[in-house]
Amino acid sequence: MNNLIDGKAIANELAVSLRQSVAELKRSGVQPKLAVILVGDNSASAIYVRNKGRRAEELGISFRLIHLPATVNEAELLRNIEQLNQDSGVDGILVQLPLPAAINEETVINAIAPEKDVDGFSPVNFGHLWQNNPAIIPSTAGGIMTLLKAKNIDLTGQNVVIINRSNIVGRPLAALMLQQDATVTIAHSKTKNLPELTRTADILVSATGRAAFVTKDMVHPGAIVIDVGMNRDEAGKLVGDVDFAAVSKKAGLITPVPGGVGPMTVITLMQQVVEIAKKRKD
């Protein structure tokens, strides 16, 4: 099957030059550093954070994990963020989502200094993105753009349907694709006649969190299918949103799970840590 987009391989290629950028920064006396705050013991979050730590270490980026108990109160979490905001040795701050229900995610995200908000979730970075002047962008959306670029896909005039309206994936991805002259539709749980809509897509992106949500009748032959889903099947195996066996026979290009968007998210995060660290020299 040669219609597979190998996100892992693309991420590994990008890692080569990124490692050089880190080495160069170190020679000039700057040690790039990412701080991650993980609250509680969500097993999926623990895996994602571990993957980020591994990649950082391999690139020569310092990685500080602050693991707080699920019972931590908001004020305590905000104090931790404030400390990282003040620490001139920290370039990027990431608070792993989701947070426990007792904590207001918006309050927490807004507490991160925008220039260290490596996720691009803060209102300032979000605003820059929608003003068509992106600064720090959400990693999953950025990673998908890099993946399409690596495959020489021109978005001009393409019909894109994104099944996800979150601030983390759907909205930032829509902004980035619009910037490259795609015609973007954001679909969600209230969208009428979804299969009819998705069949109009030249590029279909799904991030619903439901295994086998995207079936082959929803996909136009030859379409590009980007699977952002991270689900566990009955056997506990990681699967995406797309019925991969059937849809991969129909799609022009398709990303697998694992090995598609996930590794691109992580490498994009690291690229942004390095970009922020470069600013220390300005």
Ligand SMILES: Nc1nc(=O)c2c([nH]1)NC[C@@H]1CN(c3ccc(C(=O)N[C@@H](CCC(=O)O)C(=O)O)cc3)C=[N+]21
């Ligand atoms: N503040 C914040 N920023 C995030 O960027 C963020 C977050 N919260 N919360 C959760 C999502 C999810 N996410 C992933 C990261 C790596 C993989 C990844 O490495 N996936 C691998 C394998 C995963 C595995 O081994 O289970 C793959 O798809 O091949 C996936 C998903 C980042 N997120």
